[in-house]
Amino acid sequence: MDSVAYITVDVFTGERFSGNQLAVIPDARGLSDTQMQQIAAEFRYSEVTFVLPPEDPANTARVRIFTPTMEIPFAGHPNVGTAFVLGGQPEIFGNAPGDVLRFEEKAGLVATALIRDDDGRVAGAGILAPQPLSLGPQIDTDTIAHCASIDVRAICTETHAPIIASVGLPFAVAEVTDLETLGRACPNTAAFAGAGRRFSPEDEQFAIFLYTRLPDNPWHVRARMFAPLDNVIEDPATGSASGALGALLASLQPASDLDIDITIEQGVEMGRRSLIELNVHKSDGLVHSVRIAGRCVAVMRGNLSL
Structure with a gap:
């Protein structure tokens, strides 16, 4: 060949x-x-x-x-x-x-x-998504702040603490307060290396999915994904991370039965705007399916x- x-x-x-x-x-x-x-x-x-x-x-x-x-x-x-x-x-x-x-x-x-x-x-x-939602360890806000070069006070923990989430590939998922904070984020490779040694299995790289929800529509999300340990400084669209986030948010809703559509907008800061459409189905308190489309x-x- x-x-x-x-x-x-x-x-x-x-x-x-x-x-x-x-x-x-x-x-x-x-x-x-x-x-x-x-x-x-x-x-x-x-x-x-x-x-x-x-x-x-x-x-x-x-x-x-x-x-x-x-x-x-x-x-x-x-x-x-x-x-x-x-x-x-x-x-x-x-x-x-x-x-x-x-x-x-x-x-x-x-x-x-x-x-x-x-x-x-x-x-x-x-x-x-090929796997149900699985959650790994929670991650302290200082670690996320150092990795993303943002103020620790800009990390929201009201809905959930920063946490490893996966529907097939794990990501550290963390919410920030606003679009300005999201836009200022910049990966610190040395901090990522330290976090990777603490939070990632040996065969996986530590990656962070930062997001904020728009005030007028909480199911429209802006996000950024950083994986410098995998030579991906920033990714303009990350369906696996979006699916994990959608499953996580649905699992935290009080309703035991839910069918929600979520739009993830990513890549804006890179000049490569992406739209990821999610549909998450939850019944009997568990997320049973996550559809990722575009x-x-x-x-x-x-x-x-x-």
């Missing part, structure tokens, strides 16, 4: 050069783990996906997700963007894609549903020399 085909898309946006960049290798057969990691490092996007035949023929594909430094079990925008790319192809490993695609991933089976425009063309996708735009296609 001398080269491999790739397609890049902007995810969680309807406008090219906004949203979150993703490179998709639609046929990664023949690539070694080392080559996959090298390709991800070469693109330097927050993630690159590698599509392989499924182990179970009832599923659509096996999808591996790499950041510039490591493979991860699940992420939101790579699934949405990969579904968008594969949904526009005539076939996937000999089978025509339908409107529902099922991806085998390290975190489990990820179900995706294509979003089509008025002309029937694939315009995006929605996914269901639109996509194709940007580039070509061949990568090996």
Whole structure:
């Protein structure tokens, strides 16, 4: 194998050069783990996906997700963007894609549903988080403040303390008081390294998802995500973190049965505005499903020399 085909898309946006960049290798057969990691490092996007035949023929594909430094079990925008790319192809490993695609991933089976425009063309996708909400340790406000270079008094704890939350990939989730504080945040890599040693398992990197809720609509959220230990200084759209936040907020609502729509707006400070649409379903006091959806735009296609 001398080269491999790739397609890049902007995810969680309807406008090219906004949203979150993703490179998709639609046929990664023949690539070694080392080559996959090298390709991800070469693109330097927050993630690159590698599509392989499924182990179970009832599923659509096996999808591996790499950041510039490591493979991860699940992420939101790579699934949405990969579904968008594969949904526009005539076939996937000999089978025509339908409107529902099922991806085998390290975190489990990820179900995706294509979003089509008025002309029937694939315009995006929605996914269901592969795991229920799980919570790790709470994190002291001083640690969050040092990592994000913000005043500790600007961290809100009325709804929840800063905490590790996951629906497939863990993030430290913390609420701040206002948009001004969110805009001033800047990752402190040395503080992140110290926090990572204290709060992250050995095979995962410590990342922070900061957010604030708009005063006139508490279900419209502005957010930023920092993961400098993974060579992602800031991510313009983080579906896995958004899903974890949505599940966390729904779990804290007093109602035992709830079906809520949440909009996460991210990437504004980077000039890559993204819109992530969540639907969270809660019944009998437990969050049972988190849908993460958004639109996509194709940007580039070509061949990568090996």
